[in-house]
Amino acid sequence: MSDQRAIVVYSQVISADQSLPTRQFQLGDHFITLNQDKKEEDAQLSNVGTVVWEGAYVLCEFLLRTLDKGAWAGKTVIDLGAGTGLVGIGLALHGAKVTLTDMQHILPMTQANVDLNSKLLSEEAGTMSVQEHLWGSSTDHFRVPYDMIIGAECLYQPEHFEALLESIQGLSGPNTRIYMSYTDRGRGEHLFTPMLERVGFLVIKIPMAAMHDEYRGGRHHILRIQRKS
Numbered sequence: 001m002s003d004q005r006a007i008v009v010y011s012q013v014i015s016a017d018q019s020l021p022t023r024q025f026q027l028g029d030h031f032i033t034l035n036q037d038k039k040e041e042d043a044q045l046s047n048v049g050t051v052v053w054e055g056a057y058v059l060c061e062f063l064l065r066t067l068d069k070g071a072w073a074g075k076t077v078i079d080l081g082a083g084t085g086l087v088g089i090g091l092a093l094h095g096a097k098v099t100l101t102d103m104q105h106i107l108p109m110t111q112a113n114v115d116l117n118s119k120l121l122s123e124e125a126g127t128m129s130v131q132e133h134l135w136g137s138s139t140d141h142f143r144v145p146y147d148m149i150i151g152a153e154c155l156y157q158p159e160h161f162e163a164l165l166e167s168i169q170g171l172s173g174p175n176t177r178i179y180m181s182y183t184d185r186g187r188g189e190h191l192f193t194p195m196l197e198r199v200g201f202l203v204i205k206i207p208m209a210a211m212h213d214e215y216r217g218g219r220h221h222i223l224r225i226q227r228k229s
């Protein structure tokens with residue numbers, strides 16, 4: 001099995017364009033293709049999940065480059081607000097058993113991208129499935145606790161933070177590793193950390209030096225979160 005370090009090719013202009021119908025990313029020795037469907041932004045931001053966000057490749061690149069493969073290979077992972085699915089698909093291609101979740105109206109796009117890339121799973125033990133999960137709704141039908149919870153760019157609507165926190169509490173156990181990424185857009189992103197701490201999670205912001213040098217400008221952040229023992 002290849003021990004190649006995973007690199008997300010985001011420096012290419014083509015990778016950064018949310019208006020393209022498809023985008024390609026290199027993750028180690030896998031090339032994945034993701035469909036996008038850029039829509040007019042509506043007041044409720046209900047279609048933000050149909051394009052790939054910067055925080056998705058910031059998080060995916062970080063996880064694949066810095067964690068031992070043992071951190072996710074064969075482990076159960078749930079991707080919250082998966083959208084087009086880059087992080088979940090990236091981990092599944094490297095051996096994780098990933099459940100990609102989002103709101104019901106986003107799931108056809110998530111499923112299409114899973115289907116588009118599922119042929120790449122053959123050499124690894126990874127799996128991908130897609131399920132609806134509205135933050136704050138019941139987690140009873142999920143196989144909790146997950147080994148890992150990931151959430152890229154989910155911190156842009158503080159009015160949904162309480163519900164997101166409930167989901168994280170419901171899906172995690174004492175040993176669950178949680179990673180979330182966000183980009184500072186002045187939408188109260190930083191307010192989620194004290195909410196996590198208040199209910200007993202330890203939150204560590206990944207130092208800039210550990211991030212890829214393209215993302216050390218201060219706008220991009222990754223949180224590593226775990227229940228305090």
Ligand SMILES: C[S@@+](CC[C@H](N)C(=O)[O-])C[C@H]1O[C@@H](n2cnc3c(N)ncnc32)[C@H](O)[C@@H]1O
Pocket residue numbers: 046048049050051052053054055056080081082083084085086101102103106133134135151152153154156160163
């Ligand atoms: C900015 S997008 C990020 C998508 C993807 N993770 C990425 O980084 O490319 C935020 C995602 O969270 C989902 N989302 C927003 N509010 C949600 C809620 N209350 N319950 C479940 N998903 C939600 C959106 O549908 C969207 O897919």
